[in-house]
Amino acid sequence: xxxxxxxxxxxxxxxxxxxxxxxxxxxxxxxxxxxxxxxxxxxxxxxxxxxxxxxxxxxxxxxxxxxxxxxxxxxxxxxxxxxxxxxxxxxxxxxxxxxxxxxxxxxxxxxxxxxxxxxxxxxxxxxxxxxxxxxxxxxxxxxxxxxxxxxxxxxxxxxxxxxxxxxxxxxxxxxxxxxxxxxxxxxxxxxxxxxxxxx
Amino acid sequence: xxxxxxxxxxxxxxxxxxxxxxxxxxxxxxxxxxxxxxxxxxxxxxxxxxxxxxxxxxxxxxxxxxxxxxxxxxxxxxxxxxxxxxxxxxxxxxxxxxxxxxxxxxxxxxxxxxxxxxxxxxxxxxxxxxxxxxxxxxxxxxxxxxxxxxxxxxxxxxxxxxxxxxxxxxxxxxxxxxxxxx
Numbered sequence: 001x002x003x004x005x006x007x008x009x010x011x012x013x014x015x016x017x018x019x020x021x022x023x024x025x026x027x028x029x030x031x032x033x034x035x036x037x038x039x040x041x042x043x044x045x046x047x048x049x050x051x052x053x054x055x056x057x058x059x060x061x062x063x064x065x066x067x068x069x070x071x072x073x074x075x076x077x078x079x080x081x082x083x084x085x086x087x088x089x090x091x092x093x094x095x096x097x098x099x100x101x102x103x104x105x106x107x108x109x110x111x112x113x114x115x116x117x118x119x120x121x122x123x124x125x126x127x128x129x130x131x132x133x134x135x136x137x138x139x140x141x142x143x144x145x146x147x148x149x150x151x152x153x154x155x156x157x158x159x160x161x162x163x164x165x166x167x168x169x170x171x172x173x174x175x176x177x178x179x180x181x182x183x184x185x186x187x188x189x190x191x192x193x194x195x196x197x198x199x
Numbered sequence: 200x201x202x203x204x205x206x207x208x209x210x211x212x213x214x215x216x217x218x219x220x221x222x223x224x225x226x227x228x229x230x231x232x233x234x235x236x237x238x239x240x241x242x243x244x245x246x247x248x249x250x251x252x253x254x255x256x257x258x259x260x261x262x263x264x265x266x267x268x269x270x271x272x273x274x275x276x277x278x279x280x281x282x283x284x285x286x287x288x289x290x291x292x293x294x295x296x297x298x299x300x301x302x303x304x305x306x307x308x309x310x311x312x313x314x315x316x317x318x319x320x321x322x323x324x325x326x327x328x329x330x331x332x333x334x335x336x337x338x339x340x341x342x343x344x345x346x347x348x349x350x351x352x353x354x355x356x357x358x359x360x361x362x363x364x365x366x367x368x369x370x371x372x373x374x375x376x377x378x379x380x381x
Contacts, residue, residue: 068269069265087255096251
């Protein structure tokens with residue numbers, strides 16, 4: 001039986017807060033650009049959060065690099081659907097490496113929201129979980145509702161990955177905006193990961 | 200003997216592999232290239248390195264950046280046309296976040312190029328690097344390889360800045376068209 005294309009649309013703000021509240025082991029989070037990023041900032045800043053300010057589509061590759069360097073740490077990439085479409089090939093790279101400590105989460109609102117809400121191919125024909133599975137990522141799932149999202153995150157934080165979790169989300173504007181200071185973001189993240197100490 | 204001293208015994212790709220190792224560069228991501236293939240093979244063959252192919256050069260840069268944030272120094276290998284896809288990620292990630300992103304680029308598009316598209320792309324490379332203030336050196340002589348690679352890696356780390364090493368055909372032989380009988 002094919003899964004229904006009708007999926008519950010959830011609140012990005014709510015799910016981002018639910019995700020962050022589950023992070024109790026200094027998990028690293030790489031936030032892709034756009035409202036994904038603003039929402040992560042607004043959910044409360046952690047030293048283990050990395051906020052991208054450009055390089056659209058690279059949240060998962062950056063998260064993969066962190067995961068390779070720190071195999072004992074769980075690493076989460078947060079990405080929008082439009083960004084994912086830019087670097088679909090990275091899914092195959094991640095599957096090839098079978099990076100066990102990597103969790104990919106896609107907020108899919110079917111639009112390039114920050115540029116004016118232009119529809120993305122994900123609004124009509126592209127199924128991002130289908131892309132992930134076809135790329136070799138077996139543990140790829142659509143979250144059916146909020147409780148299911150939480151279950152999937154719990155699994156992704158405890159079982160071996162890589163995990164790929166997608167959610168149809170709303171287009172509500174985040175309350176906060178990321179503070180755009182790349183050097184401070186990078187330095188704090190490296191300290192949060194134990195790579196650097198304050199001088 | 201340190202690899203920073205001249206050595207006529209080893210091929211250019213063996214020297215680069217050894218100097219990367221001496222500088223604790225442990226990750227190598229790449230998009231395949233014919234000229235780079237002996238270096239890529241050498242990196243794959245040495246378990247000191249984590250070496251893998253990416254779908255795009257931007258992706259390879261993203262992985263190397265993430266690895267650095269997590270405490271591992273990496274290098275990205277590509278050819279000229281691959282570098283031409285990178286200005287956005289360099290200008291919005293590697294440069295502003297102060298990442299010692301090491302790039303090794305095999306230079307196509309000059310000294311016997313047979314593909315006009317490659318020749319045009321090659322002309323964009325150094326202006327792009329210069330416009331972003333990215334340190335870059337072109338290797339033409341075997342006896343300079345160890346010194347230039349060693350100093351480039353150490354400067355990139357010390358100054359927290361990306362750097363590019365361009366491998367010219369005078370060093371590698373490049374890629375040439377099979378001679379046609381006339």
